[in-house]
Amino acid sequence: MLRKLFAAAQVAGLFGAGLLVTASPALSATTQAPLKEVHWSFEGPFGMYDQEQLQRGYKVYHEVCSSCHSMKMVAFRNLADPGGPFWNPKYPNPNDNPVAKAIAKEAQIADIDPDSGDAIKRPGTTADYLPSPFANDAAARAANGGAVPPDMSLLAAAREGGPQYIYSVVTGDGTPPPPGLALPAGKFYDPWMPGDVSSFYKGDPHKIPTGGVIAMPPPLTDNRVTYDDGVKATTDQEAKDVAAFLQWAADPKMEQRKQTGFAVMIFLVLFSGLLYGSYRQIWRKVAH
Amino acid sequence: MSFKVADSLAQAAPAMDGPDDPGRRDFIHIAAAAAAVGGVAMVAWPLIDQLNPAADTLALASLEYDISKIALGQEVTISWRKQPVFIRHRTPAEIARARADDNAPMKDPAPDSARVKPGHEQWLIVLASCTHLGCVPTFGEGDYGGWLCPCHGSQYDTAARIRKGPAPLNLVLPDYTFLSDTKVKIG
Amino acid sequence: MSEHPSTYQPGTAIERWLDARLPIIRFSADLLDYPTPRNLNYWYTFGGILSFCLVVQIVTGIVLAMHYDPSAAGAFVSVQRSIMRDVNYGWLIRGLHANGAAMFFLAVYIHILRGMYYGSYKSPREVLWLLGCVIYVLMMATAFMGYVLPWGQMSFWGAKVITSLFGALPLVGKPLTTLLWGGFSVDDPTLTRFFSLHYLLPFVIAAVVALHIWALHVPGNSNPTGVNVRSASDTVPFHPYYTVKDLFAVSLFMILFALFVFYLPEAMGKVDNQVAADPLKTPAHIVPEWYLLPFYAILRAIPDKLTGVLALGGAILMLFVLPWLDTSKVRSMRYRPTYRMFFFVWIVASLALGWCGSQEPDGVIIPGAGPGPIFLDYGVNTVTWLSRIAALYYFAYFLVITPILGLTETPLPVPDSLYTPVLSHPAGVPAGAAAAPETKG
Numbered sequence: 001m002l003r004k005l006f007a008a009a010q011v012a013g014l015f016g017a018g019l020l021v022t023a024s025p026a027l028s029a030t031t032q033a034p035l036k037e038v039h040w041s042f043e044g045p046f047g048m049y050d051q052e053q054l055q056r057g058y059k060v061y062h063e064v065c066s067s068c069h070s071m072k073m074v075a076f077r078n079l080a081d082p083g084g085p086f087w088n089p090k091y092p093n094p095n096d097n098p099v100a101k102a103i104a105k106e107a108q109i110a111d112i113d114p115d116s117g118d119a120i121k122r123p124g125t126t127a128d129y130l131p132s133p134f135a136n137d138a139a140a141r142a143a144n145g146g147a148v149p150p151d152m153s154l155l156a157a158a159r160e161g162g163p164q165y166i167y168s169v170v171t172g173d174g175t176p177p178p179p180g181l182a183l184p185a186g187k188f189y190d191p192w193m194p195g196d197v198s199s200f201y202k203g204d205p206h207k208i209p210t211g212g213v214i215a216m217p218p219p220l221t222d223n224r225v226t227y228d229d230g231v232k233a234t235t236d237q238e239a240k241d242v243a244a245f246l247q248w249a250a251d252p253k254m255e256q257r258k259q260t261g262f263a264v265m266i267f268l269v270l271f272s273g274l275l276y277g278s279y280r281q282i283w284r285k286v287a288h
Numbered sequence: 289m290s291f292k293v294a295d296s297l298a299q300a301a302p303a304m305d306g307p308d309d310p311g312r313r314d315f316i317h318i319a320a321a322a323a324a325v326g327g328v329a330m331v332a333w334p335l336i337d338q339l340n341p342a343a344d345t346l347a348l349a350s351l352e353y354d355i356s357k358i359a360l361g362q363e364v365t366i367s368w369r370k371q372p373v374f375i376r377h378r379t380p381a382e383i384a385r386a387r388a389d390d391n392a393p394m395k396d397p398a399p400d401s402a403r404v405k406p407g408h409e410q411w412l413i414v415l416a417s418c419t420h421l422g423c424v425p426t427f428g429e430g431d432y433g434g435w436l437c438p439c440h441g442s443q444y445d446t447a448a449r450i451r452k453g454p455a456p457l458n459l460v461l462p463d464y465t466f467l468s469d470t471k472v473k474i475g
Numbered sequence: 476m477s478e479h480p481s482t483y484q485p486g487t488a489i490e491r492w493l494d495a496r497l498p499i500i501r502f503s504a505d506l507l508d509y510p511t512p513r514n515l516n517y518w519y520t521f522g523g524i525l526s527f528c529l530v531v532q533i534v535t536g537i538v539l540a541m542h543y544d545p546s547a548a549g550a551f552v553s554v555q556r557s558i559m560r561d562v563n564y565g566w567l568i569r570g571l572h573a574n575g576a577a578m579f580f581l582a583v584y585i586h587i588l589r590g591m592y593y594g595s596y597k598s599p600r601e602v603l604w605l606l607g608c609v610i611y612v613l614m615m616a617t618a619f620m621g622y623v624l625p626w627g628q629m630s631f632w633g634a635k636v637i638t639s640l641f642g643a644l645p646l647v648g649k650p651l652t653t654l655l656w657g658g659f660s661v662d663d664p665t666l667t668r669f670f671s672l673h674y675l676l677p678f679v680i681a682a683v684v685a686l687h688i689w690a691l692h693v694p695g696n697s698n699p700t701g702v703n704v705r706s707a708s709d710t711v712p713f714h715p716y717y718t719v720k721d722l723f724a725v726s727l728f729m730i731l732f733a734l735f736v737f738y739l740p741e742a743m744g745k746v747d748n749q750v751a752a753d754p755l756k757t758p759a760h761i762v763p764e765w766y767l768l769p770f771y772a773i774l775r776a777i778p779d780k781l782t783g784v785l786a787l788g789g790a791i792l793m794l795f796v797l798p799w800l801d802t803s804k805v806r807s808m809r810y811r812p813t814y815r816m817f818f819f820v821w822i823v824a825s826l827a828l829g830w831c832g833s834q835e836p837d838g839v840i841i842p843g844a845g846p847g848p849i850f851l852d853y854g855v856n857t858v859t860w861l862s863r864i865a866a867l868y869y870f871a872y873f874l875v876i877t878p879i880l881g882l883t884e885t886p887l888p889v890p891d892s893l894y895t896p897v898l899s900h901p902a903g904v905p906a907g908a909a910a911a912p913e914t915k916g
Contacts, residue, residue: 338563
């Protein structure tokens, strides 16, 4: 949100900023380390997604995150939509895109056999949504020590700081707890996770460590995935790529939106100019 | 419209007109009005286009179907793009009857060979919507061994060609290909 | 100016035929021809801007309703998956509708402040003002119910908190909330009825807007001087003079609107609303949309539930009774420098309330100074105490300052006609030339 506010001040100037100051959310007793500074290709009014980064990010999601996190809003065809990781102008219909088709075919989709009525698994089609790792929330909770791994479709939009938050939390997960902080088994310390660790902290009560407790084991390590484009798969690179991919998943129409917006802005400025001329012309003989 | 009024104003107060060129004065109003019309048209397009099928609807446009389960002389009605489709496994007698009628007088003449795929003549795949007003015809009724539409009595033969009644055209062939002898992809 | 004679002349036989049966062309022509004070400034364009906002909300809303599923199971998916991803231009239409609501409130606040500053509520325009207040209340109800529809966490918990306010009322409170919910909590029936009412209310607003314009055309527009229109030379026909001016203002307004829709679509939203509603888990901070924050702060400033709800209602009620609280003979604050000063402080107090509404009640005002000595319940350097002081001023402005100052202050000399300041305007032209407009038609 703070990032958005900063962008608001830049783009909308005083108008927007004045309006938005009252919209800023409240701070609470929970603490969180300041998010790590990252620069993204999709920043600013003209920023677009880096398609190769989205492809790498999809690979990280597919090989690492998808074992626990669902992505229910995203269909295989979306991967080949304009602006998406596998968009190819040769296939304007994303359902014809061979990469999306191949990825879909690998997946096993739960379905009902139309003849027998039995529950079956069949290879996916581009129309299918990315399969969820757990049948339902109860199964997800049971398999993950009581915490449901959040759906990732809108994760970048559902957290203050968006992709920066994801990058910071993922790389901060598993930070060695400072002395005096004893966490229960299966829980990890993360300075960037908003939270309150005071109940686990035995040290100086005025120096409670910032951040919170996360149930997710540190997900990324160097060379956890092998990138197809030769980029070195460091933990840092993987985290950035998956954060960019999740930002795309949460805001897949960004490129179309910014492009449309540019044309609309030019039109509106010219239109206002014409109307102003017309206004001056009509009022030219009237003192007011 | 606004420029007309401006004109009448100018005439009412000629003393104030000065060196203004009336043509140039009108131009600004015409340009602003034209831009407004253009702007409304640009806004109208998204509002109309949203009525078109959404991406998730379009994604379901093709369908693969295993035809090995359809016995000779049987047909199935399946849903493709939310429309009923007949897949009929034709008997040799039906095929022969359709071919024999190839040169009979018809509203929408077409040889039987144009109604099926070569090598798969026993499979007739058509949209199950009567070309009159869209009802689903029933097989085995009427005078031509094919379909009869219950709504207004259109009769189709064993190649689903219109032979009698108000419907103007043969039952429509969807785009389809045989992926194998047992699998067909519609759409 | 209520008896403004019609200048419409049916040109053709068909027009004469229609004019004798349904004089709709005459009606429209008279509206366009309506004599309007020539000295209205840009603050007076917000009526036109608000009409534009209402049309945008109704058109985009009708489109969204074509794709929306008003059920607890389907609402979030229909918004976030169908509308935002699959429907052609769905992202644009929802962006216009969601940001349009905020732009609508921005415009209505400026419109209200303009009315307060220039004394537009004073006799003979009290009914006009009251209808405006009714529209404002209807807008708040519509916006609140619309915010529930995406069925995110904020939608759900906002609905729960606001409907629970009614539970504070004695005797009827509990049954009333159950009635509103249609269940034991906010659930499917609540969502469906909110959708139904959210679709209905904008048309009610449109009807009240029609009455608002009718009530405007009986006494005629007020103007920045507050001086009554005395002769035809004080006015110009609404068209083309104010149609072009309003259109120009709408166009500038659209630039700001487009900035949000295309470049900051979620800037006024809450991240928590991107999470599907979970009736078992409340988000960390429940905060209403920015346009309701001042009232929310007043509600929280009072430690008693019922009194808080009454104060919230009272804060809105103040606007309704303003015409009878103002005792001054002078309309415009241009000639009331003392009152003007109190008015600006009132705006600051309202903004401060808005800021307080977005903060935690125990948040510290002056950073680094700590919460300060505790007075009653909270430290004096906290959001709670700032909102109490601001709320006190908010009410005092209406109930004390406005009635007393109107009797005691000495206003500046008021011009004889709205024409006088026009003549002294640096860009003014000789009187003979300025008489041209009313020869129109």
